[in-house]
């Protein structure tokens with residue numbers, strides 16, 4: 001989920017979207033954190049409300065960018081006071097047009113945030129993983145995966161991947177982590193494609209490639225929004241089925257604050 005921008009968005013989320021998603025009995029939810037802390041209060045408020053009103057374990061995302069260690073500590077104290085027990089520890093990305101730079105008195109990599117949170121002893125910690133390698137890692141995906149192994153060794157309980165559309169990338173990362181002795185589960189991040197333009201933008205921003213046949217089919221469907229949505233569900237269903245058949249420990253959906261596509265996919269899989 002991501003923090004909503006309007007009160008109507010909030011009403012829809014708590015009144016319709018989340019109750020619908022709850023019918024699938026999720027293990028947890030997680031709520032994103034806006035760049036540089038722009039959604040700080042909102043993220044923590046939403047996590048607290050989901051936990052209180054829906055009794056669903058919920059994880060707050062937290063990013064290092066533009067935060068000093070003292071600010072991070074204040075956020076963790078506030079999270080703790082609100083009864084939040086789980087953090088997805090991230091580096092974060094600079095706002096469009098800016099290059100990444102470490103904040104003075106802050107952290108350079110997510111691994112440092114993991115170590116810091118672990119040192120406080122009061123949270124479960126998840127981290128991000130990149131089946132195709134992180135977009136900024138010029139040395140290639142295996143070097144990025146080595147960084148991931150070290151990040152997990154700093155004390156992460158689980159890894160959630162960036163969206164991907166070729167399961168081979170997930171399985172290769174899973175094999176790599178297994179061979180490196182990583183025991184933390186690797187949850188595949190799945191996005192049901194609902195809009196061709198949006199997914200092309202997202203994938204260019206984060207470096208997730210769209211397989212040729214998939215991109216060609218989206219082009220063929222063009223502006224037929226309903227057909228794109230159906231194809232997105234069909235594609236994600238096939239992806240999820242193979243992932244579960246071949247040992248993925250579960251599924252993490254990027255819901256984009258919507259319920260229908262995710263519920264349809266789970267229905268197709270016989271899991272709703």
Ligand SMILES: Cc1cc2nc3c(=O)[nH]c(=O)nc-3n(C[C@H](O)[C@H](O)[C@H](O)COP(=O)(O)OP(=O)(O)OC[C@H]3O[C@@H](n4cnc5c(N)ncnc54)[C@H](O)[C@@H]3O)c2cc1C
Pocket residue numbers: 031032033034035036061062063088089090091092093108109110111127128129134135136137143144145147151160161162163189
């Ligand atoms: C599941 C998930 C949820 C997300 N949620 C949010 C969110 O809520 N808000 C938000 O702003 N962003 C979010 N992001 C995006 C994330 O912040 C970016 O992808 C960011 O660029 C990388 O974050 P990270 O935590 O993986 O960084 P890191 O693990 O710090 O890695 C960043 C880069 O540094 C490299 N690196 C790591 N360690 C070292 C080292 N020791 N030496 C040299 N290089 C190193 C890595 O290879 C990588 O290229 C999310 C991503 C995912 C996959």
